Amino acid sequence: MSGTLAFRDVACVRGGRLLFEGLSFALAPGQAALVVGPNGTGKSSMIRIAAGLLAPFAGSVEGEGARALLSEAAALDPELSVAAALGFWARIDGTADIAPALEAVGMADLAQVPVRLLSTGQRRRAALARVVASGAPVWLLDEPANGLDVASVAALEGLIARHRAGGGIALVATHLPLALPDAVEVRL
Numbered sequence: 001m002s003g004t005l006a007f008r009d010v011a012c013v014r015g016g017r018l019l020f021e022g023l024s025f026a027l028a029p030g031q032a033a034l035v036v037g038p039n040g041t042g043k044s045s046m047i048r049i050a051a052g053l054l055a056p057f058a059g060s061v062e063g064e065g066a067r068a069l070l071s072e073a074a075a076l077d078p079e080l081s082v083a084a085a086l087g088f089w090a091r092i093d094g095t096a097d098i099a100p101a102l103e104a105v106g107m108a109d110l111a112q113v114p115v116r117l118l119s120t121g122q123r124r125r126a127a128l129a130r131v132v133a134s135g136a137p138v139w140l141l142d143e144p145a146n147g148l149d150v151a152s153v154a155a156l157e158g159l160i161a162r163h164r165a166g167g168g169i170a171l172v173a174t175h176l177p178l179a180l181p182d183a184v185e186v187r188l
């Protein structure tokens with residue numbers, strides 16, 4: 001698995017306001033970028049641009065490999081069990097087995113619990129399992145540590161490290177401390 005991602009002179013305008021401009025960086029297989037900045041500077045908007053959900057006002061985003069997005073909305077059907085909700089995405093992504101992803105986020109025991117009954121941190125981990133299961137080389141993670149306890153943050157760091165070791169890329173927006181060794185820092 002390997003992917004690439006590059007922002008070339010990207011500008012972002014929302015609600016008629018210029019949030020950032022001239023943003024350029026390139027990530028090769030195994031690299032990560034940490035997007036930091038105060039509330040409202042455009043971190044989520046930048047992740048949405050990377051995901052193709054928001055058009056850049058100027059510039060372009062290029063890269064190879066599928067992109068998987070973790071955003072505030074878990075995008076898991078609250079009425080389904082965790083396994084069934086992830087199974088929905090697995091069929092779309094062509095993933096044969098979601099069990100390893102559930103195991104990777106420490107959710108194997110909760111596979112049959114309805115998504116609506118999960119705690120905040122568990123819901124976050126289930127959403128992360130969707131990203132892991134996707135097999136996409138490019139991970140776009142918007143505030144992935146929100147709601148996670150200390151052990152889960154460490155597990156998240158481990159997952160990202162493993163993903164990178166396998167040639168994956170991670171673009172991570174966070175206002176919480178997250179250890180991403182040698183990550184490119186993008187300050188908005």
Ligand SMILES: Nc1ncnc2c1ncn2[C@@H]1O[C@H](COP(=O)(O)OP(=O)(O)OP(=O)(O)O)[C@@H](O)[C@H]1O
Nearest residue numbers: 014015019037038039040041042043044045046175
């Ligand atoms: N759909 C929208 N229409 C207009 N303005 C928007 C829209 N979505 C976001 N904005 C504005 O864009 C700015 C940046 O929002 P964004 O969520 O990207 O910031 P952020 O850096 O992720 O913030 P936070 O750290 O609080 O999560 C904010 O001022 C927000 O009000």
